[in-house]
Amino acid sequence: MGLRRLLAILMIICRYRLDQLIPIEQLPWQARLLARLGPWRLFPTPSLSRGERLRLALESLGPIFIKFGQLLSTRRDLLPPDIADELAHLQDRVPPFPSTVAVGVIEKALGQGVDELFDNFQREALASASIAQVHCATLKTGQDVVVKVVRPGIERTIGEDIRLMQSIARLVKRHLPDGRRLRPEEVVEDYRHTIYDELDLQREGANTSQLRRNFANSDILYVPEVHWDYTRRNVLVIERIHGIPVTDVETLKAQGTDMKKLAERGVEIFFTQVFRDSFFHADMHPGNIFVAEGRPNSPQYIAIDCAIIGSLSDFDQYYLARNLLAIFQRNYREVAELHVECGWVPPTTKVHEFEAAIRSVSEPIFEKPLADISFGQLLIYLFQTARRFDMEVQPSLVLLQKTLLNIEGLGRQLYPQLDLWSTAMPFLERWIRDRYSPQTMLKRVSHRLPGWLEQLPQLPETLLERPSPHSSENELLRLQLQQVEQESQQRQRRHRNLGLGLFAIGAAYVAASPAAQQSLTQLPAGSIALAVVALYFFIRAR
Numbered sequence: 001m002g003l004r005r006l007l008a009i010l011m012i013i014c015r016y017r018l019d020q021l022i023p024i025e026q027l028p029w030q031a032r033l034l035a036r037l038g039p040w041r042l043f044p045t046p047s048l049s050r051g052e053r054l055r056l057a058l059e060s061l062g063p064i065f066i067k068f069g070q071l072l073s074t075r076r077d078l079l080p081p082d083i084a085d086e087l088a089h090l091q092d093r094v095p096p097f098p099s100t101v102a103v104g105v106i107e108k109a110l111g112q113g114v115d116e117l118f119d120n121f122q123r124e125a126l127a128s129a130s131i132a133q134v135h136c137a138t139l140k141t142g143q144d145v146v147v148k149v150v151r152p153g154i155e156r157t158i159g160e161d162i163r164l165m166q167s168i169a170r171l172v173k174r175h176l177p178d179g180r181r182l183r184p185e186e187v188v189e190d191y192r193h194t195i196y197d198e199l200d201l202q203r204e205g206a207n208t209s210q211l212r213r214n215f216a217n218s219d220i221l222y223v224p225e226v227h228w229d230y231t232r233r234n235v236l237v238i239e240r241i242h243g244i245p246v247t248d249v250e251t252l253k254a255q256g257t258d259m260k261k262l263a264e265r266g267v268e269i270f271f272t273q274v275f276r277d278s279f280f281h282a283d284m285h286p287g288n289i290f291v292a293e294g295r296p297n298s299p300q301y302i303a304i305d306c307a308i309i310g311s312l313s314d315f316d317q318y319y320l321a322r323n324l325l326a327i328f329q330r331n332y333r334e335v336a337e338l339h340v341e342c343g344w345v346p347p348t349t350k351v352h353e354f355e356a357a358i359r360s361v362s363e364p365i366f367e368k369p370l371a372d373i374s375f376g377q378l379l380i381y382l383f384q385t386a387r388r389f390d391m392e393v394q395p396s397l398v399l400l401q402k403t404l405l406n407i408e409g410l411g412r413q414l415y416p417q418l419d420l421w422s423t424a425m426p427f428l429e430r431w432i433r434d435r436y437s438p439q440t441m442l443k444r445v446s447h448r449l450p451g452w453l454e455q456l457p458q459l460p461e462t463l464l465e466r467p468s469p470h471s472s473e474n475e476l477l478r479l480q481l482q483q484v485e486q487e488s489q490q491r492q493r494r495h496r497n498l499g500l501g502l503f504a505i506g507a508a509y510v511a512a513s514p515a516a517q518q519s520l521t522q523l524p525a526g527s528i529a530l531a532v533v534a535l536y537f538f539i540r541a542r
Contacts, residue, residue: 014040051086096128109232150234201236207306243290256296263415282310282399310399
């Protein structure tokens with residue numbers, strides 16, 4: 001990092017006395033000595049709260065630290081409430097860079113002048129953020145679009161600041177009592193991936209296209225179209241949308257919008273993205289969400305800025321859904337057991353003690369009316385309780401928690417009586433029921449069957465390659481299996497023609513007989529897949 005940047009950071013630390021936010025008594029003696037003799041001791045303490053001082057310092061440090069503060073504001077499991085609340089006020093109020101620079105970036109990336117590319121291009125930026133700014137334009141085809149341009153030179157600034165954050169994270173992990181459990185290096189690493197992903201506008205375009213496909217022809221969510229011919233790593237051209245900002249409640253009510261349905265559809269969109277698609281928009285703050293005009297009785301959301309996308313593994317999906325249902329049902333024993341079973345807390349955790357701690361946190365909340373219960377806040381309380389049982393931060397769930405808080409807060413703003421519980425619980429019950437239905441299980445088996453069959457001939461060798469104290473017995477078994485395999489290959493050669501003949505006869509019958517076609521199309525897809533599998537194993541068994 002350059003000396004000038006380091007000195008600027010040091011001055012901001014001194015001005016806002018950020019040294020007072022560090023628990024000095026928990027540091028090693030060398031760090032305690034430095035803290036007591038540092039230059040910040042010469043500066044007076046501002047008459048501001050610690051949260052305000054931290055927020056103003058991050059704003060002074062620039063856009064990269066602002067975005068990091070925004071990320072931290074979602075980690076209420078790590079921060080005191082007063083600091084988290086203050087960091088939540090951070091905004092990307094970054095002055096735009098000159099339009100001549102933006103035009104130069106566009107023309108270099110696309111290889112043509114803006115007058116050749118667009119029928120109209122507005123030099124004045126529509127909006128400006130820390131990473132990029134947006135200009136309105138019209139294509140030669142007459143389509144209205146927005147052109148997003150990455151801020152020049154931002155990558156080098158990001159690299160310098162990320163290296164500083166990594167150094168601080170290593171110190172926190174090494175010297176603070178909770179440093180290892182909080183996993184600060186992973187938090188910074190997640191941020192590094194997030195910020196660099198935002199620099200790649202082609203990636204954002206791909207995310208947008210995927211989300212658009214997931215909700216194609218949907219009545220509840222619209223995602224604008226990406227114009228790939230005009231998109232590069234540092235330039236993104238996308239359909240311009242016209243909608244009502246989701247926070248403009250007065251305009252929404254003026255057009256007669258069904259606010260209850262609008263709020264409930266926001267919850268439905270969230271759970272659909274998480275559990276149906278495992279691909280969810282993880283930056284759904286109000287600036288990225290609009291409501292379509294002219295649809296008051298069937299309100300439709302419009303989502304933009306898909307740079308940050310979250311995804312869960314099948315493992316996380318399953319345990320998350322079961323945990324949420326157990327919480328809904330106030331089955332604290334199952335919540336505790338699931339945390340141990342999925343490895344969120346150590347296997348040595350005493351389940352009955354963990355269950356009692358969860359109950360003591362949850363019961364006072366459940367005594368409130370359902371409309372007054374914040375589900376996102378309850379999850380935060382549960383995570384804070386789990387800290388006493390050495391629960392590690394789960395990076396895969398961080399974006400999910402942040403998005404859930406955003407969605408719930410937005411829903412309550414639109415419709416204060418929103419009951420997230422009654423909206424979400426049927427969805428989760430249906431998802432678990434469908435996931436383990438015979439049809440779904442057969443479909444998953446059919447999907448994986450070719451891979452299993454491909455690996456089947458190598459299975460005996462794989463088993464024999466495992467270390468065993470009975471090496472002589474293994475050698476004899478290997479020879480026996482080799483003989484069995486040779487005989488199996490001979491049977492396969494004899495029956496390959498039989499299998500092909502049966503397939504040809506069946507295909508010819510279907511092609512020639514409309515009645516057969518009709519009867520086959522009326523069969524469930526799972527039955528056809530099962531018949532094919534049974535036929536395959538029948539031929540192999542011969």
